[in-house]
Amino acid sequence: MQDKLKIFLFTGKGGVGKSTLAKSFSTHLQNKNIKTQNFSFQAQPGDPFNFQEIEHRKLITKYLKKKLKSDLLASFIAESKFFNAIIDVLPNFKSLIFLGFIVDLFKDSESSPQAIVVDGPSTGHFLSLLSSPYQFQEIFSIGILHKDCKKIIEELIKSLHIFYVSLPENLNLNEMNDFSNEVDKIGPYQKSFIINQSYTQYLEEPVQTSWLQQRLVNEDQFFKKCNQEVSKFPFLPFKKDQKLIKALAQQEFPFES
């Protein structure tokens, strides 16, 4: 872990606790003295956990500057109608640039983090993100971008770890399996599943409230039917985000260090 940079990407449906878990995980790593850099697709201004917002346009100009070795040419292209038409027609181009940017963080020697934590987009858009270097490798059949796509894919396969977050409800089972299959179709990526807000992991003794009891029974069935190996995270009744994030940072996150 010390000299090998890892990229951790959190995804799942909206409302499953992706952002909270990404922040908990970042805290978890920092508690182990691992230097992290954090990004978020849903960053809020003034976020105390330092998750940076991803500014795609800026990243695109930055990328062009680096590749063309000229600020003038880069701005000329970035502002041109034609180039903007490309970005509009190929919405996933922004995703590609983001992945390229993240992979490049490897190379900035001294200030480089040991881990990158990304609070990623929800399931469908995550799959668009992950498939973007493959799509563009095909679109740009030769040239600098084609080579870069290849590099991005190679780096991601080595260093990306996907955390898929779900809730313990039976109706989510198919979706989890679909997600797993779709990722496998894209490439051989490391991934693990976190089942968040589990009541059975929080409540200790048998409960008296009948509807809650039914929930627990359903949850048990969910875990029995699960095809994937999953980590169970408890439901914690904390109102304050900070408190919840710190408490969840104590959990065992499923990844190889």
Next chain:
Amino acid sequence: MSLKTEFEIFLGTGGVGKTTLSYSRASALATAGHKVLILTIDPSKRLEDFINVNKAKNLEVEIFNPEESFEKLLEGKQLRPTRISRIIMSKWGGMTEILSLITLSKLLESENYDYVILDTAPGEHFIDFLENKNRVVNFFSEGVSKVISLFNQKKSKNIFQRTLGQGVSKLLNILNDVTGETFVSEFIETLSLIHEFNEEFKSAVQTQKNYLSSSLSKWYLVSNAEQRKYEETISTFSQALKQESVECIGVLNKVLPQTSPVDKDLATREKELIEHLVSNQIDLEKKLLTKFPKIIKFHQIYSDQIEIHVESLSQQWINYDLQNKH
């Protein structure tokens, strides 16, 4: 296409029960004798799980597939896809929302429905699309058309156009280094191909303007009573919907069976958990009431059978319609 068709559009982030709720809505309307179309744009395609659940005979279920719908467009004009068009029109290619409106307008041309239920893509993606509906129009008039015309004008004698033309060729030389030589010509070819469907794209935008944003449409923002941090989402959605001047209804799904009083004799953790859920639900309901003139509540269903969810929710919809008549 009937002018009396009523549209009901379901919005919300993933995991709130959007597909289940919209399917049971469609099912309730169809059971009452209406001719109903339900179209899902959600790429996670959860509607597949429902297709044969309590299906009334006048209920038509359509699962939107971007590849198929683009292929149909091409067939109609006997055109062949380009390598790039195949990629951008694919499932994860990012053109889903626009293509889904084309599919919808074709369906509306072919059949008269009493109700059309739309199960939208999760999250704010659909909102982005709503806010950028002019993007499609701009794309054709400003983006693609201009690029294409620039290339056709290379030989023009007009000094202004010639300068533009030179700008483009300089740009192309640089781009060739970055993207590879074949890309630029293939990309232009793809733009020209998409440009063939100018009218279809524009009429899809018109469909949205005429029907989805008309007084005959209802927009439901679905929230889940258990979900933390949903307040922000509610604000974002209601802000976007305000600009549409359509009827908006807040939906509070998965409401707890009982909220008060919490039994004092319960074990600590059980009591804490229930109190937390109750207060979360109360906060969310308050928030919905500040943003929406009307809200509907649906009870949490403690079953792992899809059939039971659909049956119970359909019944709750029927009750809602009955109450609303009076």
